[in-house]
Amino acid sequence: MTLAVANLAFGYRGAPIGHGVSWSIGAGEVLCLLGPNGSGKTTLLKTLLGLIPAQGGSITLDGRDLARHSRTELARRIGYVPQAHTAFLPFTVSEVVLMGRAARVGLFSAPSAHDREAAQRALEALGIAHLAHRTYTTISGGERQMTLIARALAQEPQILVMDEPTASLDFGNQTQVIGRVAALAAGGLAIVLSTHDPDHAFACADQVALLRGGQLIALGPPQETLTATMLKRLYGIDVTVTYVGEIGRYVCTPSFFLRRALRGQ
């Protein structure tokens, strides 16, 4: 399985957002998309999902143009995890997860026992089987995000596309979600996710893509790509990137000493 993007231009008709994006991702790989607000991450992900037509270049799934897949075919291969939202209607968690089966349920049918088993497996894979009968609109943001990931897993896809899965989650829930991302990739899923925290890329990504003003300014493994210089270019702030021996990976933090500096004066 390969999802390849070549010289992609994306955006809306009459309102182009970005161009020149190229990358390729295979089974078991995580690609992490970083970029400041308004850099075009969400639009790029929607283009990858086939929700917005590509404005130029190509997106291919195992060599076949994305645009030549039907919606059903795409939904069976690419799972979508939107940002945790409050749904309009108070469905139960299991009803929400079952909706992930839409591409595998006949047009005039309701989900079968087989579909319910798939939904159950997805809930268990994320450790939220106990939430099955809770109402989606009343659970916490972290639980909602897990539910949406379970729904995407119920699609039984080969690729997951996650739009800022850690947005508006607390510190603990962010870590949980990133841990799940790493575990799912280890299970063979290809994952493309966007995030605002470079540490998440260090924690789970094989490749990092830095998007600024709709263009890739860097693409590569986290420790080569997420340097202090690159992050300064991306966000315009001073950043320290350090290797932490205890956890065996790099971490990244803004290098300001504001309070100490003020006290010193």
Next chain:
Amino acid sequence: MTTDDRIAPQIAAPTLRARAGLWLALLALVAVVILSFGIGKYPVSPGDFVAAVLARITGQPQAVDPTLQTVLWQVRLPRVLAGLAVGAALAAAGATYQGLFRNPLVSPDILGVSSGASLGAVLGIFLSLPVVAIQLMAFAGGLMAVALVYAVGASIQTRDPVLVLVLAGVAVGALLAACVSLLKVLADPYNQLPAITYWLLGSLAAVTRDDLLSVMPALLIGFVPLILLRWRMNLMSLGDEEARALGIDTTRLRCVFIAAATLITAAAVAIAGVIGWIGLLIPHIARMLVGPDFGRLLLASIMLGGGYLVGVDALARSIAMTETPLGILTAALGAPFFLYLLATTRRGWQ
């Protein structure tokens, strides 16, 4: 596997509460229908009603007073059937539109079906056409108005097709309402204006068995896709992009749902005039009883909507010397009850 087999059937199976809700709706429907046969200028006790039904089933009508028979089968039965059909249609269309437009304040006339039907009927009355022609014009007017709104909405390139549809509906509805007002000003104030006013407030008093039969095909054609596509409707309420990402062809499905809901609304309005509030209120109550799943919601809306209109119609023919227009009653009952729901419970929505 064994754990899966054990746990899987519980997943998304209707809860006990939802099932109880459906039975409650059915019970209310049966009770209202029996009571409404007895209410009116010629009261019939539930006992007499049951006796008359049994006599008819067993083929011994001579055992029952012929006047009673005429009242029950010639006068009240068509009205009850019309109430059931019209109420069910309006409530089902309301449930569909609320899910489709992801808004609890949406009623079946959001895309202009009522305004279109009104203009058609009012024009028919203005031109002194026969009743059948007025009904046909109302039906055609409703369909044409929604077709126009849909065409305008579809021709505008946008990231939010649903919002554009609603806004187009508001604009076209206002335009049609202006045309109706113009016709009211021009109409003969002694003959035509009262007829127009009555039509715009809705009534089942004049609905005949033939009227009912003539709109049956439209009702059936509208209801079948709603029932068949009931599970897909749940996905439509996620919003356009998410539903598409899950493999739904939203453009085509939305078109089918709008056509189906419009067809049944237009059929209802054509024979009963404009009856407000049912399509807005009943889906709310149904959702509280059985939850948001559209399959159950549709069934509950049909039963509650039908029962509600039959009940309101019984009230309309019994509270005053002259018949009270239904639109007045549904608004007078519906609006306070709606506010009460808003104030006391948020369960249906959060």
